[in-house]
Amino acid sequence: MSLDQQTNLSADDISEVLARHETGVLSLAKGDEPYAIPISYGYDPEGGQFYLRLVSTPESEKRQFLTSSPRARLVVHEANGEIYRSVIAEGNLERVDPSEMTVERIVQYGKAKRPLFEIWGETKRDLDIQLYELAPERLGGREVRIDEDEE
Numbered sequence: 001m002s003l004d005q006q007t008n009l010s011a012d013d014i015s016e017v018l019a020r021h022e023t024g025v026l027s028l029a030k031g032d033e034p035y036a037i038p039i040s041y042g043y044d045p046e047g048g049q050f051y052l053r054l055v056s057t058p059e060s061e062k063r064q065f066l067t068s069s070p071r072a073r074l075v076v077h078e079a080n081g082e083i084y085r086s087v088i089a090e091g092n093l094e095r096v097d098p099s100e101m102t103v104e105r106i107v108q109y110g111k112a113k114r115p116l117f118e119i120w121g122e123t124k125r126d127l128d129i130q131l132y133e134l135a136p137e138r139l140g141g142r143e144v145r146i147d148e149d150e151e
Contacts, residue, residue, distance in 0.1 A: 009085065009141030015045040017076060017087050017141060024076035026052070028065040028093070035065045041074065050074060050089060050134040055127050063128070066095070072134055082146045089136035096131040 009017070027036040042051040056062040072093040077086040 005143075005145040007143050009087070009143055013085075013143070014087050014139060014141040015043075017078060017085050018043045019045065021076050021078065024074050026093075027073045027075070028070045030065055030070070035061065037062060039074075048136065048139065050136070052093075052132045052134065053129055054132055055129050057127060066093070066130070066132075074134060074136075084144045084146070085141060087139070087141040089134060089139045091134055091137040094133050094135070096133055098131070101131075 022042075023038060023040050025036050026039045027034065029035065039052055039054065043049070044051070054062065054066065056066070070093055072091065074089045075086060077084070079085075
């Protein structure tokens with residue numbers, strides 16, 4: 001197996017990949033300590049923003065990393081036979097105060113599916129759901145085609 005071709009994705013291709021999926025991996029850092037979690041997201045291709053509903057408990061590790069507006073990377077990827085695509089969005093993760101919600105924002109958060117990866121042993125009253133937006137400063141994608149015939 002060898003890499004046959006690697007190309008950058010166009011803006012339209014990036015939007016198509018992001019529209020096909022609703023989950024990715026969100027990476028945060030605090031000092032030299034990394035933190036990465038699978039998350040569900042909503043994406044607005046016209047505004048180029050991601051919308052996230054993050055659930056945590058007061059003492060959770062996730063909450064420790066979300067205390068400010070941390071730098072974040074969101075990675076979405078897919079594989080289809082010999083074609084692999086990935087999209088990386090990078091920017092500051094901004095918490096949205098419920099008082100700042102508008103009809104337009106509510107619609108976007110409706111596209112952010114409920115957290116698919118999070119199963120909680122705690123009661124619902126102990127869980128905190130916070131809304132975040134990621135307006136990427138950098139958004140890029142790649143496609144790799146693998147030639148499986150070569151050895």
